[in-house]
Amino acid sequence: xxxxxxxxxxxxxxxxxxxxxxxxxxxxxxxxxxxxxxxxxxxxxxxxxxxxxxxxxxxxxxxxxxxxxxxxxxxxxxxxxxxxxxxxxxxxxxxxxxxxxxxxxxxxxxxxxxxxxxxxxxxxxxxxxxxxxxxxxxxxxxxxxxxxxxxxxxxxxxxxxxxxxxxxxxxxxxxxxxxxxxxxxxxxxxxxxxxxxxxxxxxxxxxxxxxxxxxxxxxxxxxxxxxxxxxxxxxxxxxxxxxxxxxxxxxxxxxxxxxxxxxxxxxxxxxxxxxxxxxxxxxxxxxxxxxxxxxxxxxxxxxxxxxxxx
Amino acid sequence: xxxxxxxxxxxxxxxxxxxxxxxxxxxxxxxxxxxxxxxxxxxxxxxxxxxxxxxxxxxxxxxxxxxxxxxxxxxxxxxxxxxxxxxxxxxxxxxxxxxxxxxxxxxxxxxxxxxxxxxxxxxxxxxxxxxxxxxxxxxxxxxxxxxxxxxxxxxxxxxxxxxxxxxxxxxxxxxxxxxxxxxxxxxxxxxxxxxxxxxxxxxxxxxxxxxxxxx
Numbered sequence: 307x308x309x310x311x312x313x314x315x316x317x318x319x320x321x322x323x324x325x326x327x328x329x330x331x332x333x334x335x336x337x338x339x340x341x342x343x344x345x346x347x348x349x350x351x352x353x354x355x356x357x358x359x360x361x362x363x364x365x366x367x368x369x370x371x372x373x374x375x376x377x378x379x380x381x382x383x384x385x386x387x388x389x390x391x392x393x394x395x396x397x398x399x400x401x402x403x404x405x406x407x408x409x410x411x412x413x414x415x416x417x418x419x420x421x422x423x424x425x426x427x428x429x430x431x432x433x434x435x436x437x438x439x440x441x442x443x444x445x446x447x448x449x450x451x452x453x454x455x456x457x458x459x460x461x462x463x464x465x466x467x468x469x470x471x472x473x474x475x476x477x478x479x480x481x482x483x484x485x486x487x488x489x490x491x492x493x494x495x496x497x498x499x500x501x502x503x504x505x506x507x508x509x510x511x512x513x514x515x516x517x518x519x520x521x522x523x524x525x526x527x528x529x530x531x532x533x534x535x536x537x538x539x540x541x542x543x544x545x546x547x548x549x550x551x552x553x554x555x556x557x558x559x560x561x562x563x564x565x566x567x568x569x570x571x572x573x574x575x576x577x578x579x580x581x582x583x584x585x586x587x588x589x590x591x592x593x594x595x596x597x598x599x600x601x602x603x604x605x606x607x608x609x610x611x612x613x614x615x616x
Numbered sequence: 617x618x619x620x621x622x623x624x625x626x627x628x629x630x631x632x633x634x635x636x637x638x639x640x641x642x643x644x645x646x647x648x649x650x651x652x653x654x655x656x657x658x659x660x661x662x663x664x665x666x667x668x669x670x671x672x673x674x675x676x677x678x679x680x681x682x683x684x685x686x687x688x689x690x691x692x693x694x695x696x697x698x699x700x701x702x703x704x705x706x707x708x709x710x711x712x713x714x715x716x717x718x719x720x721x722x723x724x725x726x727x728x729x730x731x732x733x734x735x736x737x738x739x740x741x742x743x744x745x746x747x748x749x750x751x752x753x754x755x756x757x758x759x760x761x762x763x764x765x766x767x768x769x770x771x772x773x774x775x776x777x778x779x780x781x782x783x784x785x786x787x788x789x790x791x792x793x794x795x796x797x798x799x800x801x802x803x804x805x806x807x808x809x810x811x812x813x814x815x816x817x818x819x820x821x822x823x824x825x826x827x828x829x830x831x
Contacts, residue, residue: 310677312639312692334725347784350734354742355777357735396731403631404703405673406696410635501770502777509778 307375307458307465307488308401309416311409315472322468323414329422330395336388348513349389352380357397359498372491375420375461378428378454379499382446383506385515387429394421415468419461428457446514447507451500455492462488485587534590620714621721622810623659626817627706630655631699633821640691641828645698648824652698656705669704670697720804730798738784745780 314322356376376397381390395417401407408416431453432446439445466484470477506513578585634648656666677696682689710718716733749772806814 310692311635311695312688334727337727346730346734347738347781347788349731350788351738351741351777351781351784353731353735354738355780357739358742359773392727392731396728396735399728400732400735403628403699404707406677406699410632410699498770498773502774505771505774506778509774510781513781 307416307420307462308398308408309412309419309465309468311411313409313472313474314412314415314468315474316411318468318472319411319414322418326395326414326417326422329391330417333388333391333395337386337392345384345389349384349393352383353393353396356380356393357400360397360401372488372494374495374498375424375454375458377420377424377461378432378450378457378495379502381425381429382432382450382499382503382515383513387425390425390429391421394425415465419465419468423464424457424461427460428453431456443507443511443514447500447503450503451496454499455496458492458495459485459488462491482585618658619807619810620710620718621804621806622813623706623709624718624721625806625814626655627702629814629817629821630702633825634695634698636825637695638828639688641831642691644824644828645691645695648698648821649694651820652701652705656701659705659709661705661708665708666701666704669708670700673700717804720799721806726798734784734788737787738780741783741787742776742780745776745783749776749779 356374356379359374359376362373375394377390377394380393381387384390384393398408398413398416398421402410402413402416428450432450435449435453436446439449462484463481466477466481469475469480469484474480503514578588630648630652634645634652637644637648674693674697678689678693707715715736719729719733722729
């Protein structure tokens, strides 16, 4: 996923560069405790480890290959997404400056995709997923593995958007292809992250965070809904539903074509034009957020102010 | 004659200047190419090792660049070759364990410098642990055509991490015992004459790069 020089336009490079510098400035302030006598070797070794792991590409279908991003793994081992952001940023700087892997002009975009988005999506999903699974320490590899896989896909979507904004490739080509191939790479990322954490949980449990309180708040339904709408929807059956099938069989499906005013809908048939299956996923997530927003707004209005209720 | 700090600064100026060039600015790129060649000959990096490194890295990069078409790929590859020539010449002529001293002079937050230093040092530990694990596997008769599968398994990667961490903790404790407090206990600043050389190189590089966008 390393974007080379010449793939991003100067304006996209500048915007992502500024965003990355801001994120790194905060990370440097927040990650100071990662340099104690106890933590510094872990941070240094994790950085070297992710660097080495990114050099080993594993084969993916269709003649392409992928490599570990390591953001979620680093965040879980280091116990801090800020330290993990620094770790991945260091790896990307070394790769760009010493090995020309990922461009220097695209360094801001690469750090933003893998060091900020990749790390934070993985970290933010690991915590609620672990609590969803009961909060037990033994479930951490599974939670982190799933989160790591999803974080790769989200980072790829952000990279695709940057490439499209740069005019490198049209969005309807680059987004589905980047997302599709990174779903497969995400499976590899999830397996490696989960496997390494499962080993560490046995060999060095002191390196991993302790048990989490079981989650009972609003995050459980929200995360579940986003997983169903964004991920499971990709595997939805393409067959017509019951009414559609009956209308096709009996021939009254043509009546739908005689509507007098055709109302344009942005996500007709749960699709985004030109985005194929990924469009279903995006439509699902957008639909869920809109439903949540409307229901939340209605509930707030109905509830009224505390004084009115009394 | 050339201090570590000066060597690092000049290498970085060549790398960053050429990376920021406009696409297809061949004339400016050729000037950077000459600068990188002169710099490599001044540093006297060992040619066979330099050629082997450049060859491996370029082969890897060509897989990424060639699908973009010859015109775009050729510029990207030549530019990468110039960057790699400058940085590899610097790295191959560093005295042992002096990367941290060179890093100290960079105007970066100390957290980053520490992270870079430790990552560089622990890379050696990782590689030596991989060799030890390979030797251990061979001694147990675990070899053959599918031997690589063992090293791809998650538990082997985890074992490598834990073994390397044990050594990394001992190395860090030894560094602390020898006076390391987050920075290398040595002074590392540019001498006045060296400062002029860095300023001159910066002016040349920025002129070339800006000219590539304006002309």
